Amino acid sequence: MEKDLETLKTWKEHVQQELDRVMAFWMKHSHDREHGGFFTCLDQEGRVYDDLKYVWLQGRQVWMYCYLYRKFERFHLPELLDAAKAGGDFLLRHAQVAPPGKKCAFVLTRDGRPVKVQRTIFSECFYTMAMNELWRITGESQYQNLAVSMMEQLVYWVQKDPTGLGQPQYLGTPDAEPLAVPMMMLCLVEQFGESDEQMAAKYAELGDWCASRILNHVQRNGTAVLENVTEEGCELAGCLGRHQNPGHALEAGWFMLRYATRKGDPKLLDHVIDKFLLKPFLSGWDPDHEGLFYFKDVDGFCPTQLEWSMKLWWPHTEAMVAFLMGYCETGKQILLRHFCQIAKYTFHKFRDRAHGEWFGYLNREGKVALTIKGGPFKGCFHVPRCLAMCEEMLDALLSRLAPGYKS
Amino acid sequence: MEKDLETLKTWKEHVQQELDRVMAFWMKHSHDREHGGFFTCLDQEGRVYDDLKYVWLQGRQVWMYCYLYRKFERFHLPELLDAAKAGGDFLLRHAQVAPPGKKCAFVLTRDGRPVKVQRTIFSECFYTMAMNELWRITGESQYQNLAVSMMEQLVYWVQKDPTGLGQPQYLGTPDAEPLAVPMMMLCLVEQFGESDEQMAAKYAELGDWCASRILNHVQRNGTAVLENVTEEGCELAGCLGRHQNPGHALEAGWFMLRYATRKGDPKLLDHVIDKFLLKPFLSGWDPDHEGLFYFKDVDGFCPTQLEWSMKLWWPHTEAMVAFLMGYCETGKQILLRHFCQIAKYTFHKFRDRAHGEWFGYLNREGKVALTIKGGPFKGCFHVPRCLAMCEEMLDALLSRLAPGYKS
Known part of the structure; x- marks a missing residue:
């Protein structure tokens, strides 16, 4: 004991x-003070090696900042609040590929133009998590409304009809x-x-x-x-x-x-x-x-x-x-x-x-295989x-x- | 010297x-004598660990058998000819997802039902190589006709209009x-x-x-x-x-x-x-x-x-x-x-x-990382x-x- x-x-x-x-x-390294949102392609030292913005990671970082701001006194900092809001607003402006359609991009250019769209639900899931947390720390109902309406779309895709995700089904598709x-x-x-x-x-x-x-x-x-x-x-x-x-x-x-x-x-x-x-x-x-x-x-x-x-x-x-x-x-x-x-x-x-920060990828023997901190x-x-x-x-x-x- | x-x-x-x-x-290990075509998911000893048929690899194996049959006296064997023809016929019956449309599947079930389609030209390229070689060793004009008409489709996709491949273009797509x-x-x-x-x-x-x-x-x-x-x-x-x-x-x-x-x-x-x-x-x-x-x-x-x-x-x-x-x-x-x-x-x-056969995948240090012979x-x-x-x-x-x- x-x-x-x-x-x-x-x-x-x-x-x-x-x-x-x-x-x-x-x-220190990830805030895009010009366009909002976050650089996540950071090398070992924190240098930006690509300025693409992956929607999963934008939503996750907003969520993380809000969570810490909300739960930890030492992270109750205006800097975190502002970056979370700027990240949320970036998603709000750019994540959806063809609004009012709810499908979100997988990756955006630095200024928010869609590059690729995945035929899965995950961009939308992390968007939802971000918006719900933003509502929790700001009390602004627009964030919760966005979270709830995205959640409804997710439930529809998962339980009723996934065709809106664009994943084609063939005769042999399991x-x-x-x-x-x-x-x-x-x-x-x-x-x-x-x-x-x-x-x-x-x-x-x-x-x-x-x-x-x-x-x-x-x-x-x-x-x-x-x-x-x-x-x-x-x-x-x-x-x-x-x-x-x-x-x-x-x-x-x-x-x-x-x-x-x-x-x-x-x-x-x-x-x-x-x-x-x-x-x-x-x-x-x-x-x-x-x-x-x-x-x-x-x-x-x-x-x-x-x-x-x-x-x-x-x-x-x-x-x-x-x-x-x-x-x-x-x-x-x-x-x-x-x-x-x-x-x-x-x-x-x-x-x-x-x-x-941490390395993300080791080989089987435990040696660092990729030195990137984010990607x-x-x-x-x-x-x-x-x-x-x-x-x-x-x-x-x-x-x-x-x-x-x-x- | x-x-x-x-x-x-x-x-x-x-x-x-x-x-x-x-x-x-x-x-010894790859011929599917029931449905034609080839098993390529073979483990180190040659056992079939999955019976999916990848169209790239079906086309490539047909091509390889024909090439050897045509150019090497010691491979001028009825067994190679028969397997190549059976593989070609499998492609001919099953590769195209929605004939007469030329788009080919990326992977088929063992009996030829499409599982996945890639939005690139490569399945069609290997189909074309296979059909041209089959024509060379059999003299049957149907194979060359199929090769030429697929080639025309490829040229159209590559030089004129790729939209038929289904690769979506967004505002930020490079x-x-x-x-x-x-x-x-x-x-x-x-x-x-x-x-x-x-x-x-x-x-x-x-x-x-x-x-x-x-x-x-x-x-x-x-x-x-x-x-x-x-x-x-x-x-x-x-x-x-x-x-x-x-x-x-x-x-x-x-x-x-x-x-x-x-x-x-x-x-x-x-x-x-x-x-x-x-x-x-x-x-x-x-x-x-x-x-x-x-x-x-x-x-x-x-x-x-x-x-x-x-x-x-x-x-x-x-x-x-x-x-x-x-x-x-x-x-x-x-x-x-x-x-x-x-x-x-x-x-x-x-x-x-x-x-x-050969291992395909070594780690950086040169140690075998995957023991598969095919995949x-x-x-x-x-x-x-x-x-x-x-x-x-x-x-x-x-x-x-x-x-x-x-x-």
Whole structure:
């Protein structure tokens, strides 16, 4: 117990200091003071190597700034508020490709002209998260109205008719549901429902639907989470069906932990810990070089993705959140041990001591493979979200276990 | 001179033996005797780990079988002819997504139902190559008619109007021409024109157009080949503009060597050797671990593609062909030395001594990263094409330099 307290205190200090360093990097290098929004293509030192604006990352950075502004006294800074609003307004002006149509671009030029559009829901999901958070910190109802109307469009695409996404269906196209879809929708349900009973009630049924869809991805007699299954929850043929993404399973895991906790369902909580935390961690962890594989094949074939054995930052941040949350909810020692194992590897391998922020992409052996700090898929999101959530959870644990502890 | 002859003889033996081993692998494991066409998702031992049929690879394998059947006495086998015809007929029945529309699928189910369609020209290019070769070995005019009508569609997409490909253009979409497009079109011009004066004349002007477009990719005062430039031959902004693909530059190099030779243009030949062979080889070769990088950024930024530093089999096979062809055409010692350097690395690192064929994907340090022998982008093509062409070129060199030499 005493040893656990020391562990928690040590990690509390680590994550708090690291959150400050990471946010300093983004605040220094990423603000586009001319057009609003954020540069995310930043090299090791923070230099802008491309000025394209990826909508996922614009929405995520707005969300992150608002979250910190709202929840952490030391981040309650006009600078964060202003940058978040400028980012939100950039999205509001430019994200939608053909307004009033709700489809958003995947990537925009620096001044907001669309470059590419993805035929998925994710740009729109991060737009929604950004707008809901902006409403929370500004109280301006236009942001919440935009969030709710985008959410309605998302629900329509996901539950009623996806044709508006433009994904063509052919005779041989498999009826595949990626885990990422119900996972992101559950994330949005949680986002809207936080301290908002009316919204929590409005999306309660949707939340149940997401949770049941996520649980469908537990396959092979409960031994494995598969990334793609049919809409009825059956395994798909070939590589697509056997594909595993341990980081997604773990991320879905902590959304499901929140869901089970909110429902007050300890049986579901145990199920989620076993299926979405322990099993993906055990099968996804590289026994030879440590770290979580990016992809696996459930039957042990070699995945066809060139990057399958690389170690990416975000599965590790999601694993940290998931195991610490599991420990908060259950007090099980094994979950704290796994948190420490993952956090140790992650802090040791991904942090850039020289220039701040984290490397995103290591090779299998744990050597930095890409020196970029941000790019088309890495921005100001997974690292600070993980650090902020861990800081909050560690604070809560410490005040529970050591009431005299001062953060 | 005597030493060069020994070198050429040694490599002649190596490539000939290796071609036999490689073809034995595909003939043993890849034929789908039920539906026609080929399994290309083969693991290290040749087991089928997915039965999807990628149209690029179906067309390429048909082409490869026909080429060997037509040019090598030891491959003039009924088994190759039958498999090539069955593969061609599979394409003929299933490749086009909505006949008579010419757009072909990217990937089909085992029995030929379309799964995905790419918004590029490459499925159609490999379909065309396959049909022209099938006509050459069977004499059946239906194949040549299909090849010619697909070629007309390709020329229309590339020179007149690409909207039929379905690639949407937005306000911020850059006017980018990938090197791969004029390179593939020049490959087709050469394909049709081989020993066919009528077709050579028909596509002569197109060949000139392709060559001039390819030369547009030489940028930075002649110091670098860039993968994407504007249609007017100007550099593009950002990562897209700075992107380099040494393997593509070298592959375009040997198409351009054939073009310059056919034109009898020694000045162009020298230009191509300098810009498309020597410079991409020198800047693309990894000084620390040998082998050709997959991607580079011309300004030395870290590329954003996770696989940028991996060593892929095909840039190495293309480099072998390019340098040996350059040596055949000019007799320059440096080109033979580079051929030997690349061939030595390639044979040492990519060949699978245990199960035949080659690994396709090594990490930067040269360790096998994916054990697959075939997948969505690797089939029976680059390895045997390289070995067959090298065998032919080495034979020609040896009969020229040592008239008494018997292959």
